[in-house]
Amino acid sequence: MNCVFVTGTDTDAGKTVTAVALLQALYQRGFRCLASKPIAAGADLTPQGLRNSDALLLQRAAGAEQAYAQVNPFCFAPPIAPHIAAEQAGTALQAARIGAALTELQQQSSDWLVIEGAGGWLLPLNMHETMADVIEQLQLPVLLVVGLKLGCLNHALLTVADIQRRGVTLVGWIGNQLNPEPMPFQAENIRALTATIAAPCLGILPYRSDWQQGMADYLDVSHLLQH
Numbered sequence: 733m734n735c736v737f738v739t740g741t742d743t744d745a746g747k748t749v750t751a752v753a754l755l756q757a758l759y760q761r762g763f764r765c766l767a768s769k770p771i772a773a774g775a776d777l778t779p780q781g782l783r784n785s786d787a788l789l790l791q792r793a794a795g796a797e798q799a800y801a802q803v804n805p806f807c808f809a810p811p812i813a814p815h816i817a818a819e820q821a822g823t824a825l826q827a828a829r830i831g832a833a834l835t836e837l838q839q840q841s842s843d844w845l846v847i848e849g850a851g852g853w854l855l856p857l858n859m860h861e862t863m864a865d866v867i868e869q870l871q872l873p874v875l876l877v878v879g880l881k882l883g884c885l886n887h888a889l890l891t892v893a894d895i896q897r898r899g900v901t902l903v904g905w906i907g908n909q910l911n912p913e914p915m916p917f918q919a920e921n922i923r924a925l926t927a928t929i930a931a932p933c934l935g936i937l938p939y940r941s942d943w944q945q946g947m948a949d950y951l952d953v954s955h956l957l958q959h
Protein backbone atom coordinates (compact mmCIF):
# COMPACT_ATOMS: atom_id res chain seq x y z
CA MET A 733 0.00 0.00 0.00
CA ASN A 734 1.17 3.52 -0.77
CA CYS A 735 1.45 5.71 2.26
CA VAL A 736 1.94 9.39 3.01
CA PHE A 737 2.35 11.16 6.33
CA VAL A 738 1.04 14.73 6.32
CA THR A 739 2.99 16.96 8.67
CA GLY A 740 2.92 20.73 9.08
CA THR A 741 5.09 23.67 9.99
CA ASP A 742 2.96 24.03 13.11
CA THR A 743 -0.43 23.20 14.52
CA ASP A 744 -3.14 24.95 12.45
CA ALA A 745 -0.88 24.96 9.37
CA GLY A 746 -3.52 23.21 7.26
CA LYS A 747 -2.72 19.51 7.70
CA THR A 748 -6.39 18.52 7.88
CA VAL A 749 -7.33 20.76 4.94
CA THR A 750 -4.51 19.16 2.93
CA ALA A 751 -5.19 15.56 4.03
CA VAL A 752 -8.87 15.89 3.11
CA ALA A 753 -7.95 17.41 -0.29
CA LEU A 754 -5.41 14.65 -0.86
CA LEU A 755 -7.90 11.90 -0.02
CA GLN A 756 -10.40 13.51 -2.40
CA ALA A 757 -7.78 13.82 -5.17
CA LEU A 758 -6.77 10.16 -4.83
CA TYR A 759 -10.40 9.03 -4.64
CA GLN A 760 -11.18 10.98 -7.82
CA ARG A 761 -8.40 9.06 -9.57
CA GLY A 762 -10.07 5.81 -8.62
CA PHE A 763 -7.77 4.84 -5.76
CA ARG A 764 -9.12 3.13 -2.66
CA CYS A 765 -8.00 5.09 0.39
CA LEU A 766 -7.67 4.63 4.12
CA ALA A 767 -7.25 7.51 6.55
CA SER A 768 -5.44 7.76 9.82
CA LYS A 769 -5.16 10.38 12.53
CA PRO A 770 -3.25 8.24 15.01
CA ILE A 771 -3.12 10.81 17.81
CA ALA A 772 -5.73 13.48 18.51
CA ALA A 773 -6.05 15.79 21.51
CA GLY A 774 -9.27 17.80 21.46
CA ALA A 775 -12.36 15.63 21.27
CA ASP A 776 -16.05 15.64 22.17
CA LEU A 777 -17.62 12.95 24.27
CA THR A 778 -20.44 11.37 22.24
CA PRO A 779 -22.61 8.33 23.03
CA GLN A 780 -20.15 6.37 20.84
CA GLY A 781 -17.13 7.64 22.78
CA LEU A 782 -14.56 10.40 22.21
CA ARG A 783 -14.63 11.87 18.71
CA ASN A 784 -12.07 14.30 17.23
CA SER A 785 -13.23 16.51 14.35
CA ASP A 786 -10.08 16.00 12.21
CA ALA A 787 -10.42 12.23 12.47
CA LEU A 788 -14.12 12.40 11.53
CA LEU A 789 -13.32 14.54 8.47
CA LEU A 790 -10.58 12.14 7.37
CA GLN A 791 -12.77 9.10 7.99
CA ARG A 792 -15.46 10.60 5.75
CA ALA A 793 -13.06 11.80 3.02
CA ALA A 794 -11.43 8.36 2.74
CA GLY A 795 -14.81 6.94 1.75
CA ALA A 796 -13.91 3.54 3.21
CA GLU A 797 -15.81 1.66 5.88
CA GLN A 798 -13.26 2.30 8.59
CA ALA A 799 -14.20 2.04 12.24
CA TYR A 800 -13.44 5.24 14.16
CA ALA A 801 -11.03 3.47 16.49
CA GLN A 802 -9.04 2.31 13.48
CA VAL A 803 -8.75 5.88 12.14
CA ASN A 804 -7.97 7.41 15.54
CA PRO A 805 -6.72 4.89 18.10
CA PHE A 806 -5.28 7.50 20.54
CA CYS A 807 -7.87 10.16 21.33
CA PHE A 808 -8.00 12.57 24.27
CA ALA A 809 -10.59 15.16 25.26
CA PRO A 810 -8.58 18.29 26.15
CA PRO A 811 -7.06 20.31 23.30
CA ILE A 812 -3.57 20.31 24.82
CA ALA A 813 -0.20 18.73 23.98
CA PRO A 814 -1.07 15.05 23.43
CA HIS A 815 1.58 13.67 25.78
CA ILE A 816 0.15 15.84 28.58
CA ALA A 817 -3.41 14.82 27.66
CA ALA A 818 -2.32 11.17 27.79
CA GLU A 819 -0.72 11.72 31.19
CA GLN A 820 -3.90 13.41 32.45
CA ALA A 821 -5.87 10.37 31.24
CA GLY A 822 -3.54 8.10 33.21
CA THR A 823 -1.82 6.63 30.19
CA ALA A 824 1.28 7.26 28.09
CA LEU A 825 1.99 7.53 24.39
CA GLN A 826 4.65 5.15 23.10
CA ALA A 827 6.26 5.18 19.66
CA ALA A 828 6.11 1.38 19.46
CA ARG A 829 2.34 1.27 20.02
CA ILE A 830 1.62 4.03 17.52
CA GLY A 831 3.93 2.36 15.01
CA ALA A 832 2.12 -0.95 15.52
CA ALA A 833 -1.27 0.68 14.87
CA LEU A 834 0.02 2.21 11.62
CA THR A 835 1.67 -1.04 10.53
CA GLU A 836 -1.63 -2.86 11.06
CA LEU A 837 -3.37 -0.32 8.80
CA GLN A 838 -0.69 -0.75 6.14
CA GLN A 839 -1.47 -4.45 6.03
CA GLN A 840 -5.08 -3.83 5.04
CA SER A 841 -6.23 -4.00 1.46
CA SER A 842 -6.25 -0.50 -0.05
CA ASP A 843 -4.26 1.62 -2.51
CA TRP A 844 -3.39 4.56 -0.28
CA LEU A 845 -3.05 5.31 3.41
CA VAL A 846 -3.10 9.04 4.24
CA ILE A 847 -1.96 9.81 7.79
CA GLU A 848 -2.34 13.19 9.47
CA GLY A 849 0.11 14.01 12.24
CA ALA A 850 -0.72 16.09 15.30
CA GLY A 851 0.93 19.45 15.91
CA GLY A 852 4.24 19.78 14.08
CA TRP A 853 6.95 17.33 12.99
CA LEU A 854 8.65 16.94 16.39
CA LEU A 855 5.47 16.35 18.37
CA PRO A 856 6.56 14.83 21.70
CA LEU A 857 5.01 11.45 22.56
CA ASN A 858 6.66 11.38 25.96
CA MET A 859 9.88 12.67 27.47
CA HIS A 860 12.14 10.70 25.11
CA GLU A 861 10.20 9.99 21.90
CA THR A 862 8.57 12.12 19.19
CA MET A 863 6.15 11.32 16.35
CA ALA A 864 9.11 11.79 13.99
CA ASP A 865 10.71 8.70 15.57
CA VAL A 866 7.66 6.65 14.51
CA ILE A 867 7.82 7.96 10.94
CA GLU A 868 11.57 7.35 10.81
CA GLN A 869 11.21 3.79 12.11
CA LEU A 870 8.49 2.99 9.57
CA GLN A 871 10.26 5.00 6.83
CA LEU A 872 7.00 6.61 5.73
CA PRO A 873 7.11 9.25 2.97
CA VAL A 874 6.30 12.73 4.28
CA LEU A 875 4.32 15.62 2.80
CA LEU A 876 4.97 18.98 4.49
CA VAL A 877 2.20 21.57 4.75
CA VAL A 878 3.55 25.09 5.08
CA GLY A 879 1.02 27.44 6.67
CA LEU A 880 1.74 30.67 4.80
CA LYS A 881 2.43 33.28 7.46
CA LEU A 882 5.36 35.31 8.75
CA GLY A 883 7.86 32.86 10.24
CA CYS A 884 6.94 30.00 7.93
CA LEU A 885 10.31 29.98 6.15
CA ASN A 886 12.19 29.23 9.36
CA HIS A 887 9.62 26.60 10.44
CA ALA A 888 9.66 24.97 7.01
CA LEU A 889 13.46 24.83 6.78
CA LEU A 890 13.86 23.47 10.33
CA THR A 891 11.29 20.76 9.56
CA VAL A 892 12.90 19.84 6.25
CA ALA A 893 16.34 19.72 7.90
CA ASP A 894 15.19 17.22 10.51
CA ILE A 895 13.29 15.09 7.97
CA GLN A 896 16.48 14.88 5.88
CA ARG A 897 18.71 14.22 8.90
CA ARG A 898 16.58 11.18 9.69
CA GLY A 899 16.85 9.80 6.16
CA VAL A 900 13.09 10.07 5.66
CA THR A 901 11.76 10.83 2.16
CA LEU A 902 10.13 14.23 1.74
CA VAL A 903 7.78 13.62 -1.22
CA GLY A 904 6.78 17.25 -1.49
CA TRP A 905 5.38 20.32 0.17
CA ILE A 906 2.13 22.29 0.00
CA GLY A 907 1.72 26.00 0.65
CA ASN A 908 -1.55 26.77 2.43
CA GLN A 909 -3.06 30.26 2.57
CA LEU A 910 -4.36 30.58 6.12
CA ASN A 911 -6.36 33.79 5.86
CA PRO A 912 -8.70 35.46 3.35
CA GLU A 913 -5.92 37.96 2.67
CA PRO A 914 -2.62 36.49 1.46
CA MET A 915 0.33 37.08 3.78
CA PRO A 916 2.44 40.10 2.84
CA PHE A 917 4.72 39.19 -0.10
CA GLN A 918 3.19 35.72 -0.32
CA ALA A 919 4.53 35.11 -3.85
CA GLU A 920 8.06 36.01 -2.71
CA ASN A 921 7.76 33.67 0.28
CA ILE A 922 6.57 30.86 -2.01
CA ARG A 923 9.56 31.57 -4.28
CA ALA A 924 11.90 31.24 -1.29
CA LEU A 925 10.27 27.96 -0.24
CA THR A 926 10.55 26.62 -3.78
CA ALA A 927 14.23 27.56 -3.94
CA THR A 928 15.19 26.15 -0.55
CA ILE A 929 13.10 22.96 -0.18
CA ALA A 930 14.64 20.03 -2.08
CA ALA A 931 11.26 18.49 -2.92
CA PRO A 932 8.51 19.49 -5.36
CA CYS A 933 5.65 21.83 -4.53
CA LEU A 934 2.44 19.82 -4.94
CA GLY A 935 0.27 22.91 -4.85
CA ILE A 936 -0.68 26.18 -3.22
CA LEU A 937 -4.06 25.94 -1.51
CA PRO A 938 -6.05 29.19 -1.56
CA TYR A 939 -8.17 30.33 1.38
CA ARG A 940 -11.66 28.90 0.90
CA SER A 941 -14.30 29.00 3.65
CA ASP A 942 -15.86 25.95 1.92
CA TRP A 943 -12.51 24.10 1.83
CA GLN A 944 -14.14 20.74 2.54
CA GLN A 945 -15.07 20.52 -1.16
CA GLY A 946 -13.08 21.33 -4.28
CA MET A 947 -9.62 21.81 -2.72
CA ALA A 948 -8.36 18.69 -4.53
CA ASP A 949 -8.28 20.74 -7.76
CA TYR A 950 -5.30 22.70 -6.37
CA LEU A 951 -3.20 19.59 -5.74
CA ASP A 952 -0.87 17.98 -8.25
CA VAL A 953 -0.63 14.41 -6.99
CA SER A 954 1.42 13.19 -9.97
CA HIS A 955 4.63 13.53 -7.92
CA LEU A 956 3.15 11.27 -5.23
CA LEU A 957 2.17 8.64 -7.76
CA GLN A 958 5.81 8.37 -8.91
CA HIS A 959 7.00 7.22 -5.49
Ligand SMILES: Nc1ncnc2c1ncn2[C@@H]1O[C@H](COP(=O)(O)OP(=O)(O)O)[C@@H](O)[C@H]1O
Nearest residue numbers: 740743744745746747748749909938939940943
Ligand atom coordinates in the same frame (compact mmCIF):
# COMPACT_ATOMS: atom_id res chain seq x y z
N1 LIG B 1 -6.90 27.09 2.90
C1 LIG B 1 -7.78 27.29 3.88
N2 LIG B 1 -8.97 27.88 3.62
C2 LIG B 1 -9.85 28.08 4.61
N3 LIG B 1 -9.64 27.76 5.90
C3 LIG B 1 -8.48 27.18 6.21
C4 LIG B 1 -7.48 26.92 5.23
N4 LIG B 1 -6.43 26.35 5.83
C5 LIG B 1 -6.76 26.24 7.13
N5 LIG B 1 -7.98 26.73 7.38
C6 LIG B 1 -8.65 26.80 8.69
O1 LIG B 1 -7.63 26.96 9.66
C7 LIG B 1 -7.76 26.03 10.71
C8 LIG B 1 -6.54 25.15 10.80
O2 LIG B 1 -6.45 24.30 9.65
P1 LIG B 1 -6.21 22.75 9.83
O3 LIG B 1 -6.16 22.12 8.48
O4 LIG B 1 -7.21 22.20 10.78
O5 LIG B 1 -4.76 22.77 10.49
P2 LIG B 1 -3.96 21.57 11.19
O6 LIG B 1 -4.65 20.29 10.78
O7 LIG B 1 -2.56 21.68 10.67
O8 LIG B 1 -4.02 21.85 12.65
C9 LIG B 1 -9.04 25.27 10.46
O9 LIG B 1 -10.05 25.84 11.23
C10 LIG B 1 -9.35 25.46 9.00
O10 LIG B 1 -10.72 25.50 8.82
Ligand SMILES: [Mg+2]
Nearest residue numbers: 747748786848
Ligand atom coordinates in the same frame (compact mmCIF):
# COMPACT_ATOMS: atom_id res chain seq x y z
MG1 LIG C 1 -5.61 18.87 11.89
